[in-house]
Amino acid sequence: MEKRKLQMMRGYMKEMAISAFIVPSNDPHFGEYIQDHFNCRTWLSGFTGSAGTLAITQTEAALWTDSRYFIQAEKELDGSGIELKKMRVAGTETIEQWIAQRLENNQSVGIDSSLFSFTEYNSLKLAFNNLNIQLCNDPFETIWTERPPLKFSPVSLLSEEYSGESVKSKHNRLKTLLNVEGQFLYIISSCDEIAWLCNIRGRDIPYNPLPLSYAAVSAEKIFLFVDSSSFTLQDKRALERDDVVIMPYDTFSSFITDYPERALRIANPDKISIRNYNSSVKGGARFQLDQIRGGAVSMLKAIKNQVEQEGFRKAMIHDGIAWVKTLRAIEEKLNSDKRVTEKDIATLFSDFRSLSPLYKGESFAPIVAFGSNAALPHYSPSSEDVLISKVGLLLMDTGGQYLCGTTDTTRTIAVGPLTYEQRRDYTLILKGMINLSKARFLKGTRGTQLDFLARGPISSSGKIYMHGTGHGIGHYLCVHEGPQSIRMEENPVAIEPGMVVSNEPAVYQPGEYGIRIENVILCQKWMETESGIFNEFETLTFVPIDTNPVIKELLCDEEIKWLNKYHSMVFEKLSPALEPKEVDWLSDRCKEIN
Incomplete structure (x- = not known):
């Protein structure tokens, strides 16, 4: 074919x-x-x-x-x-x-x-x-004669109860950051940046609550190019009050061509197509590259406000409850010799998340990988479906979209006997995850400088993972966002207070197994001394970590203390919302290791 x-x-x-x-x-x-x-x-x-x-x-x-x-x-x-x-x-x-x-x-x-x-x-x-x-x-x-048509779904407004900031306030902050004298037109192609700026959400893109859209921002207006029939009349009027002008999606290119020539065009060079760039300067208009590292809107969006931060904490509790119910169900099925497959587990996650009134869907295709399948970092349950047997490791990487935040969690659990190599690798990955969680660092530190904290322990055994350690996470937006990251490759963007990132060291043994442990962490200011301002991470994820594979002798006292404190927090956050049998199960999974 x-x-x-x-x-x-x-x-x-x-x-x-x-x-x-x-x-x-x-x-x-x-x-x-x-x-x-x-x-x-x-x-x-x-x-x-x-x-x-x-x-x-x-x-x-x-x-x-x-x-x-x-x-x-x-x-x-x-x-x-x-x-x-x-x-x-x-x-x-x-x-x-x-x-x-x-x-x-x-x-x-x-x-x-x-x-x-x-x-x-x-x-x-x-x-x-x-x-x-x-x-x-x-x-x-x-x-492509049978090409699927473009799809446009209903668009809704995200209230300030969840966004924490009005459209007008975001518009004003963007203008201040751009610091442009005279007329300008800031061109935005990224759907998540537009959704954040206009406090809108949709369902046009898989796993991301986004409407398909473009935007062009002037000092006075936000011109939003979207399927106008996707809005209710009430929401249209609300946007108009915030100086948002709704225009047809397919008129964007002609608009940026025909907009007054004297207005300076500005765009992030990484996120404007060469076609739209050519359209914007067609009449001889001046063009300026966005001078903000990572892009002006992207940078504003990356720093979560207090309402968004609290929303993440709430979303993680809802998600943690679904994880507990799923993990317990897997264990019960295996202990009673009932059939359970990778797809069954993916369905369990979806079903239990759906019990939350804030749940809006998966934040990415669930990765449920048993045995050698886990050696594929982005594996998804296949049409063949794989039966889980009581030997080795099971890796689960799933996330949800909630009105108050986005989640992304990975746990690898032992479903049966393990080799020494599997247990050692598991413990080294856990060490790396804890190392990054405990980091305290000077303001201005970049993700590249933090990466080896997570990567170091597994590197000491002569193994490595080739993907990044951490990616930014949007607030009821994209599960992967920038401009920040924690990875080996250089990224000039510093990790700043308010940024949410993942913490996911891993190891993959092709044809045998894969291990990844992932929490979501929030950068916060720690303290200010004569040497400068120092930041730290708050762990947001509330899901028990399997301690059965751990070789305790490979963990130092501080790492054991961190793990015990983490499990105490998980139990405190989740147990009030669980059934008595689930509380008993969680209590056992959160018990201290000494």
């Missing part, structure tokens, strides 16, 4: 005199999750991972993806005629090198101009200095 699709793509390329074509994972809004309508790379290649870039010539095709998807990509690309390229592995050529080696001077490389950011396009121009880059308008409109 994929070979036939590649031939269709090559037919389009031949017609357009294009020698190579690049298909990214992006949609025009540059989010992680996308509608099926924009899932062109998956349709063309058969690879279903969320990250990957496909390059095609008339005779060859290759797909680049990262370590999370190596094993999955090998399976899904088998027989497709597409070669797998493993990113950040020694000897792997870049996509630019691969294309340049196959094309002659002045031949054309095609891209869909709506799917490449200003930054990405300029990087390609530098890499392809002897080649032409041809900007195309969505070739898949021609070759």
